[in-house]
Amino acid sequence: MRITVKLFASLHKYQPGAPRTGLGVDVPEGSDIAAVLPRLGVPDRAPLVAMVNEKVEHLDRVLKEGDVLSLFPPIAGGC
Amino acid sequence: MAALVERLRELAREVKDPSGASLWLLSLPAVQQVAHEAVLSARDVEIAAVQAHILPARYGRSLGTVGWEGQLALLRATVGIVGAGGLGGWIIEGLARMGVGRLIVIDGDVVEESNLNRQALATQRNLGQPKAHAARERVAEVNSAVEVIAHCLRVDEAQMLQLLHDADVLVVDALDALPTRLALQRVARALGRPMVHGAIAGFVGQVMTILPDDPGLTGIYGEGQVPEHGIETQWGNPAATPMMVASWQVQEVVKLLTGRGEPLRRRMLFMDSEGGSIDVLQV
Numbered sequence: 001m002r003i004t005v006k007l008f009a010s011l012h013k014y015q016p017g018a019p020r021t022g023l024g025v026d027v028p029e030g031s032d033i034a035a036v037l038p039r040l041g042v043p044d045r046a047p048l049v050a051m052v053n054e055k056v057e058h059l060d061r062v063l064k065e066g067d068v069l070s071l072f073p074p075i076a077g078g079c
Numbered sequence: 080m081a082a083l084v085e086r087l088r089e090l091a092r093e094v095k096d097p098s099g100a101s102l103w104l105l106s107l108p109a110v111q112q113v114a115h116e117a118v119l120s121a122r123d124v125e126i127a128a129v130q131a132h133i134l135p136a137r138y139g140r141s142l143g144t145v146g147w148e149g150q151l152a153l154l155r156a157t158v159g160i161v162g163a164g165g166l167g168g169w170i171i172e173g174l175a176r177m178g179v180g181r182l183i184v185i186d187g188d189v190v191e192e193s194n195l196n197r198q199a200l201a202t203q204r205n206l207g208q209p210k211a212h213a214a215r216e217r218v219a220e221v222n223s224a225v226e227v228i229a230h231c232l233r234v235d236e237a238q239m240l241q242l243l244h245d246a247d248v249l250v251v252d253a254l255d256a257l258p259t260r261l262a263l264q265r266v267a268r269a270l271g272r273p274m275v276h277g278a279i280a281g282f283v284g285q286v287m288t289i290l291p292d293d294p295g296l297t298g299i300y301g302e303g304q305v306p307e308h309g310i311e312t313q314w315g316n317p318a319a320t321p322m323m324v325a326s327w328q329v330q331e332v333v334k335l336l337t338g339r340g341e342p343l344r345r346r347m348l349f350m351d352s353e354g355g356s357i358d359v360l361q362v
Contacts (some may be wrong), residue, residue, distance in 0.1 A: 004359065008283075008349065008358075009280070009310060010280075010281075010310045010352075018255050020298045020354060020356060021164035025352045030144050044247065046171045047306050047309070049299050049300065051360055051361075054359075054360045056299055056360075056362055070358075072349070073309055074279075074300065074306055074308075075278045075280045075283060075284070075285055075309045075310060075311065076148035076256060076278055076280075076282045076304070076306075076307075076308050077123065077165070077278060077308075077311030078162050078253045078260075078278055078279060078321075079164035079166075079188075079198075079253075079254075079316070
């Protein structure tokens with residue numbers, strides 16, 4: 001099935017050619033977010049926030065055809 | 080009170096606004112004069128003036144946006160700002176200029192050289208000064224009607240709960256570590272106050288308003304262990320990124336206090352000024 005992946009901020013470096021509108025990625029039916037990360041080159045246990053269709057989800061969230069997966073690094077600066 | 084209003088009318092001057100309608104303006108010296116005569120704070124004089132639809136001249140360009148009721152709400156409000164660094168400094172500047180009547184400023188640091196690239200309160204002349212005191216001095220320069228309660232402390236959760244108890248409306252997150260932000264959210268929730276979250280790293284930043292019932296940061300980062308810092312440790316913080324995020328935080332505070340507009344509730348505004356995009360995410 002095909003999903004769209006958007007990598008934000010520092011995560012963009014794992015797919016430097018990816019368009020702003022998102023990268024089309026083919027993944028097996030029933031894949032969860034955790035299963036997609038290695039396909040993108042995102043390291044295991046990289047701290048990140050995952051959103052599917054603009055809603056925050058856990059990494060065990062199973063994806064569906066047409067889902068938009070957005071991945072963010074934690075941003076904690078204020079000073 | 081009637082005598083006070085009478086005195087304010089005597090000292091106010093009439094101008095025509097762009098539509099041709101009359102507007103009564105009170106100058107800064109007039110505010111200070113009445114405060115002295117009536118033995119009131121400048122803030123109380125400004126509150127009385129705005130209630131009587133006499134506008135302290137300093138708020139002339141705010142009136143069209145916030146209205147009389149909005150300006151009154153701002154003057155009567157107390158807002159807590161935790162952190163007076165990159166975000167906090169610009170937030171304090173903005174809220175003071177808008178006339179938020181009382182600001183509780185909490186920051187345990189002193190001004191350092193590395194602050195000079197981005198922090199509104201850092202100058203070459205005040206290196207070594209506690210930032211909370213620098214905040215108080217700066218506010219006195221831009222809006223002497225605003226009272227600053229300065230706490231030069233690195234606070235834990237219990238201290239935040241105590242010091243922000245008087246923040247009758249809001250707490251603003253201008254911190255630099257994730258666990259402390261989560262603690263601040265717990266404090267805001269315990270106090271029943273909204274919290275305006277902001278965070279920065281390199282060219283990017285994010286803003287969100289969290290009401291006590293909202294999942295907020297725990298909805299994003301979960302309840303468990305969180306990293307102390309994010310990508311800002313590699314990317315640093317250039318001058319305009321805190322300005323960018325702090326501006327939105329100021330607008331959120333103004334909207335919450337005046338009831339105007341739509342707060343970023345359950346919405347995270349994510350700004351990437353490197354790529355040139357802004358995304359709004361549902362949280």
